[in-house]
Each structure stands twice: as structure tokens, then as C-alpha cells.
Amino acid sequence: MTEIREVTVDELKHLISDRAGTGETMLLNMGPQHPATHGVLRLLLELDGEIVVNCIPDIGFLHTGIEKTMESKNYQQAEVMCDRMDYLNPLGNNLAFCLAVEKLTELDVPVRAQVIRVILAELTRINSHLIWLGTSGLDLAAMSIFLYCMREREKILDIFELVSGQRMMTTYIRPGGLWRDVPAEFEKLVWDFVNDFPRSIAEYHDLLDNNELFIDRTKGVSVISAEDCIRWSVSGPILRASGRALDLRKSSPYSGYEQYDFDIPVHGEGDIYARYLVRIEEMTESLKIIRQALKKLPFGPVRSSNRKYVPPPRSEIGVSMEALIHHFKLWTEGFQPPVGSVYSAVESPRGELGVFLESNGSAKPYRLHFRTPTFANLQIMPILTRAHFVADVVGAIGSIDIVLGDADR
Amino acid sequence: MDGKYQVVAAALQERYGVEIQEFRGEVTLVVASDRFLEAVRVMRDEFGYDHLVDVTAVDYWPQEEPRFHVVYHIRNLAEALILCVRVPLNGNFPKHPTVESVHPGANWYEREVYDMFGVTFSGHSDLRRILTPADWVGHPLRKDFPLGYEEVAFSFNYDEIMKRKLHPKE
Numbered sequence: 001m002t003e004i005r006e007v008t009v010d011e012l013k014h015l016i017s018d019r020a021g022t023g024e025t026m027l028l029n030m031g032p033q034h035p036a037t038h039g040v041l042r043l044l045l046e047l048d049g050e051i052v053v054n055c056i057p058d059i060g061f062l063h064t065g066i067e068k069t070m071e072s073k074n075y076q077q078a079e080v081m082c083d084r085m086d087y088l089n090p091l092g093n094n095l096a097f098c099l100a101v102e103k104l105t106e107l108d109v110p111v112r113a114q115v116i117r118v119i120l121a122e123l124t125r126i127n128s129h130l131i132w133l134g135t136s137g138l139d140l141a142a143m144s145i146f147l148y149c150m151r152e153r154e155k156i157l158d159i160f161e162l163v164s165g166q167r168m169m170t171t172y173i174r175p176g177g178l179w180r181d182v183p184a185e186f187e188k189l190v191w192d193f194v195n196d197f198p199r200s201i202a203e204y205h206d207l208l209d210n211n212e213l214f215i216d217r218t219k220g221v222s223v224i225s226a227e228d229c230i231r232w233s234v235s236g237p238i239l240r241a242s243g244r245a246l247d248l249r250k251s252s253p254y255s256g257y258e259q260y261d262f263d264i265p266v267h268g269e270g271d272i273y274a275r276y277l278v279r280i281e282e283m284t285e286s287l288k289i290i291r292q293a294l295k296k297l298p299f300g301p302v303r304s305s306n307r308k309y310v311p312p313p314r315s316e317i318g319v320s321m322e323a324l325i326h327h328f329k330l331w332t333e334g335f336q337p338p339v340g341s342v343y344s345a346v347e348s349p350r351g352e353l354g355v356f357l358e359s360n361g362s363a364k365p366y367r368l369h370f371r372t373p374t375f376a377n378l379q380i381m382p383i384l385t386r387a388h389f390v391a392d393v394v395g396a397i398g399s400i401d402i403v404l405g406d407a408d409r
Numbered sequence: 410m411d412g413k414y415q416v417v418a419a420a421l422q423e424r425y426g427v428e429i430q431e432f433r434g435e436v437t438l439v440v441a442s443d444r445f446l447e448a449v450r451v452m453r454d455e456f457g458y459d460h461l462v463d464v465t466a467v468d469y470w471p472q473e474e475p476r477f478h479v480v481y482h483i484r485n486l487a488e489a490l491i492l493c494v495r496v497p498l499n500g501n502f503p504k505h506p507t508v509e510s511v512h513p514g515a516n517w518y519e520r521e522v523y524d525m526f527g528v529t530f531s532g533h534s535d536l537r538r539i540l541t542p543a544d545w546v547g548h549p550l551r552k553d554f555p556l557g558y559e560e561v562a563f564s565f566n567y568d569e570i571m572k573r574k575l576h577p578k579e
Binding site for chain 1: 482535
């Protein structure tokens with residue numbers, strides 16, 4: 001049988017120091033089944049005693065060829081795949097994909113749909129930050145925070161289930177609007193959450209701010225400067241924790257974010273504790289946005305009336321021949337955007353989530369590329385871990401907030 | 410075109426002969442491979458395009474020349490502008506200079522493009538496959554790579570599966 005080729009140390013020689021050859025330093029494999037790697041991340045560590053000399057991340061264990069699969073499906077079918085990339089931010093992924101399609105086709109989105117999109121995107125952000133807070137707290141030996149975070153996350157998942165029927169793989173935001181209008185209970189449920197949640201944030205502060213173990217392992221650990229972040233294409237909370245206020249919701253607003261009044265939390269220390277502060281403050285800012293959005297939620301349609309791209313409502317099909325033809329064409333062949341390529345980006349909980357979409361005029365995307373935040377942010381692992389203890393590697397991985405589905409696609 | 414893009418686009422057109430395209434308010438500069446590195450360096454140093462956002466490629470197979478476009482998106486952080494730079498490349502296994510010396514963050518992106526499209530970045534510090542295994546044959550995102558599924562190979566049926574497997578045209 002054909003031999004399966006394995007990577008030898010010789011091939012990685014340019015990444016490790018000369019001392020590894022003489023046995024002075026040790027090469028240690030961490031992952032891909034290590035519980036602290038939040039999925040299937042493999043790190044090759046070069047150690048001098050307990051100090052990390054070099055760290056070589058190895059990704060791709062969760063590569064499922066999502067871009068290739070999406071290029072073989074029409075636009076409506078392709079959207080289902082984008083939930084599966086960043087599974088903690090499904091509605092954010094939907095939003096990014098739909099904004100790219102809408103930019104390409106110049107499709108209008110009704111105001112009500114835009115406001116609901118903002119509410120759901122911010123709930124997703126809180127949901128994702130809660131998972132981050134819980135799991136990376138768990139990594140740093142703060143056990144109870146995990147249970148508290150899961151409790152609140154459940155309430156958000158209930159809201160997702162109410163609107164879309166799914167807790168995680170929602171596909172609720174569609175090109176031209178939403179799948180359908182939200183149920184009547186939606187507003188009450190979100191208000192309840194918004195009113196209760198500040199108390200929970202206070203609890204998280206109580207649990208962590210005076211926790212000496214947590215402070216010792218986060219303050220001054222894994223520091224990165226803003227210049228390094230920019231050189232290494234880093235975006236999101238890591239960049240903001242290093243002192244640069246880049247937030248796409250402010251700098252290039254989409255979905256009407258320019259109408260909301262909120263701040264961008266920025267801290268200058270660049271360590272794990274600063275990233276913790278940025279994320280936890282972002283949750284408060286998200287609540288502010290949701291409150292304003294709920295107050296101004298207008299009545300009206302939630303789907304564009306452009307029948308070339310958006311299917312007609314069921315009630316029209318029975319009475320209009322035109323509507324029947326549109327329905328048939330859209331669900332068999334799909335819509336055909338004009339020729340051209342666009343790039344549109346949203347601020348996901350992890351950073352910039354960009355979609356590069358190229359169309360050749362057919363019903364399938366010719367090229368669909370996702371610029372995912374985890375992929376770019378993982379590149380700085382060697383900077384974050386160099387000259388730190390092995391135990392701090394765990395904290396550094398957690399502080400990047402990795403989702404391997406997002407990195408590997 | 411937005412006046413802020415106009416300045417940088419006109420300067421690059423004069424100096425490096427870039428072609429300017431505009432679509433849906435986005436500005437794309439098409440640069441030849443041999444003048445690309447200089448143009449990107451000038452964009453960073455003189456016009457403040459300091460944040461490399463994305464590197465990807467498009468395969469136009471079966472069109473022969475140019476078969477590939479490598480697509481860069483670079484942001485001006487201070488003014489929140491974003492420019493797209495396209496580099497057309499001829500041939501089935503094209504070579505193209507790496508942009509690592511200007512934007513170190515291109516490291517993994519270029520590895521991904523190499524892995525998925527087979528574009529070689531000359532001068533790259535660590536050009537290995539990144540998403541697929543090291544012994545993978547072919548480049549999955551090329552248009553002539555068959556879309557199929559991977560049968561689970563064990564030692565007893567490995568040869569049999571390899572015989573059945575569609576191999577991409579290279």
C-alpha cells in the first residue's frame with residue numbers, strides 16, 4: 001500500500017531554533033485533542049524547560065471545504081452552509097453573507113428587517129462572548145463562571161429558537177430581509193433578557209475581578225502591541241484591547257448601525273485581562289444597542305418586494321400567475337445576480353468577518369471567500385506565547401477566542 | 410469615485426500603470442505581478458493603507474490566460490477606506506512575489522492560497538500546506554478539481570480507494 005507521508009522535523013527546521021537539534025530544547029505536541037484548545041487546534045511547542053521558545057500552530061483539522069461546497073450550490077442553498085463555519089455566531093455569518101449578496105444585487109432591505117437584524121446580531125455577540133467568558137474562565141481554573149454563563153446563554157438560544165425554530169443553525173436572515181416576521185412574544189422575551197442581564201454581568205465581575213488566580217494568570221500575560229496587531233492583520237477585541245478603536249459598526253456602518261448610540265470599549269494594556277475587560281464591556285454596549293432598537297422597532301414588511309430575488313408570499317401564489325412563476329423560478333433555478341465582485345464585512349464577536357463574492361451571472365456564486373477573524377488572529381500565537389510558561393499557553397489560546405470551524409472552514 | 414480613492418488610484422496609475430475598475434462603489438486596482446510589491450509598499454508608506462485584510466484568489470479555468478487572479482484587500486485604518494488589488498497570473502502553476510515583507514500578516518493567507526490554488530509565492534518564509542494534509546494531491550479550490558467526497562481509508566482498503574479516486578487535472 002502507498003505510504004502516508006508524515007511531516008518530519010526537518011521540514012519545520014526554519015521555524016524552530018538550532019538548539020532543538022542538539023536536544024537542548026524539547027519539542028512538545030499540544031493538541032489537537034487537548035481540552036484547552038477549544039476544538040482541534042494543534043500546537044507544536046519548543047520548550048526550554050518550562051519556557052516556550054517557539055510555538056507553531058497547525059490548523060486544518062476541521063477543514064470541510066465549505067467554500068468549494070458553496071460554489072456548487074445556488075445562493076439560497078449556499079447560505080445554509082455559512083452557519084456551520086462560526087458555530088457560535090450563526091446569525092452574524094448569515095448577516096455577512098446576505099449583506100454581500102445584497103450589495104451585489106443592489107437589493108433593498110425594509111427598515112423593520114434591518115432593526116431585527118441588529119437585535120439578533122447583538123444577541124449573538126452576547127451569546128458568543130458568554131461562551132468565551134465561560135470556557136476561558138474554565139481554562140484558568142475559574143469553574144463557577146462557566147455555569148453562570150451557560151445559564152444566560154440558554155435564554156438567548158430560546159430567543160433564537162423562537163424566531164427561527166433552531167437554536168444554533170438558524171439561517172434566519174435571508175437575502176432581501178428575513179425568513180419571516182418575528183412572533184408576537186419576541187419583544188417581551190428580548191425585553192426580559194435585556195432587563196435581567198445587567199445583574200448577571202455584575203455577577204461575572206464579582207466572580208472574576210477579585211479572583212486572585214484569575215488576575216495572576218491574566219494581568220501582564222501574553223501582551224501584544226497595537227502595531228504588531230496591525231502588522232499581523234489582527235482585528236476585533238484583541239486589537240481593541242491593545243488600544244486601537246477599530247470597530248466596523250462605527251467605521252463602516254451596515255444595517256443602520258450609524259443610528260445607534262454606543263461606545264467602543266478600548267483598553268491599552270494588550271494583555272489577557274484587557275481582552276477580558278473589552279469583551280465584558282462590549283456586552284453592556286450590545287445591551288444598549290438592543291434597547292434602542294427595541295424602542296424604535298417599526299411595523300412593516302420584513303422582506304424586499306423585489307420579486308426577481310425574493311420569493312413572493314404564499315398568499316400571492318394562489319391568485320397571481322406572475323407570483324407562481326417567480327416562486328417556481330426562484331426555488332428551482334435560483335436568482336442570477338449581475339457579473340462582478342464585491343467585498344463586504346461585518347464586525348463579528350471575534351473581529352472582522354468579510355465576504356468576498358464574485359458572480360459570473362449564473363445562479364451559483366463563482367467564487368465565495370470568507371475572511372474569517374479566527375484564521376487571522378491565530379497567526380499571533382507565537383508572539384503571545386514566546387517566553388511564557390507552558391501553563392500560560394492555555395490562557396493565550398483562550399484569550400484569542402478561537403472557533404476552529406471559523407478558522408478552517 | 411470617492412475623492413479619497415481618486416488620489417491613491419491616480420498616483421498608482423501614473424507610477425505603476427495600474428488599471429482602475431469600479432463596481433458598487435468599490436475600487437479595484439489591477440496590477441502586474443512584477444510591479445505589485447512596489448505598489449503595495451507605496452500604498453502603505455505614502456497613503457496609509459496599513460492593514461492587510463484579506464488575500465484570496467479566483468480561478469478562471471478553462472480560460473487560459475490569465476488563469477488566476479490573486480485578490481488583496483487592504484484597509485486604510487485611519488480613514489476607514491478599503492482598496493482591492495488584483496494581480497492576474499498566467500499559467501497553471503504561476504509564481505508571484507510574497508507580500509510578507511510589507512504585511513507580515515499575509516503569511517497564513519498566502520499559505521492558504523498556495524494550498525487551495527497552487528499559486529507559489531516566491532520568497533515566502535514558510536510555504537507549506539495549511540488546511541489540507543501535507544500529502545494531499547491537487548489544489549481543491551481550482552475549478553478543475555472534482556467536487557466529491559473523501560472515502561474513509563483504512564490500511565486494508567487504501568489501495569482500492571486510491572484506484573477509484575478522481576485525480577485532478579494538473
